[in-house]
Amino acid sequence: MTTGFPGFDDRLNELLARQAEKSGLSTDEFVRGAVVDRLVRELSEDQESEVGALLRALQEGSEKGVGPAEVTRAFGTPIDDPDRLAAVARTGLMDTGSDAGYDRIVTMVADALNAPSAAFSLLDDKRQYFKSALGLPAELGGAQEVPLDGSICRYAIDLGQPLVVEDARLNDILKDHPSVQANLLVSYLGVPLTDDAGHSVGTLCVWDQQPRQWTTGHVQILQDLAWIIRERVFE
Numbered sequence: 001m002t003t004g005f006p007g008f009d010d011r012l013n014e015l016l017a018r019q020a021e022k023s024g025l026s027t028d029e030f031v032r033g034a035v036v037d038r039l040v041r042e043l044s045e046d047q048e049s050e051v052g053a054l055l056r057a058l059q060e061g062s063e064k065g066v067g068p069a070e071v072t073r074a075f076g077t078p079i080d081d082p083d084r085l086a087a088v089a090r091t092g093l094m095d096t097g098s099d100a101g102y103d104r105i106v107t108m109v110a111d112a113l114n115a116p117s118a119a120f121s122l123l124d125d126k127r128q129y130f131k132s133a134l135g136l137p138a139e140l141g142g143a144q145e146v147p148l149d150g151s152i153c154r155y156a157i158d159l160g161q162p163l164v165v166e167d168a169r170l171n172d173i174l175k176d177h178p179s180v181q182a183n184l185l186v187s188y189l190g191v192p193l194t195d196d197a198g199h200s201v202g203t204l205c206v207w208d209q210q211p212r213q214w215t216t217g218h219v220q221i222l223q224d225l226a227w228i229i230r231e232r233v234f235e
Contacts, residue, residue: 115206187212
């Protein structure tokens, strides 16, 4: 008997495995993506859901020719650019504490990508502030920020597009980074959150203490959920 997803017969598991392979995903990743797609669809129809309202705004934007692709435009604003820092300040989110709406989205991100850690952060020229985070290292002692030199997300800000790191220990730029040296982070996937003027104010990211092979499917899921946060930040 073919092993596969519980509750599926051999034929369904065979079809599931085939479609997952075509998508460049494992079976578990493909199923998680499908669950997130359905969750997004049902939430978008829930008139009482805050996340649903954000999703409806996303759908309306897509119909006007604006969508998740905007998140990945390679603006590449330098971390200390005065205009970028002004854009961070305009969000009004630095040092504002937790927010249930952002927490739900970050949890969705971690679940969808099967990642132990995920965060929505804002970065100025001195630090990375975790507006919402799941699985922060115990070494932070409950702190909701790290100095800029302890941040991997700063490279996504500089890049202006998704930063994909499968094994930071093998990356010439990141292998000596404090987080990597302390084994707090081995793999990382993050996308910048960019305003309409092209200034990246923060990131939505996931990371793991194990190497990960991030796929285009993973990047797309993260981009879609980053767009929800972007709409909320810049509404």
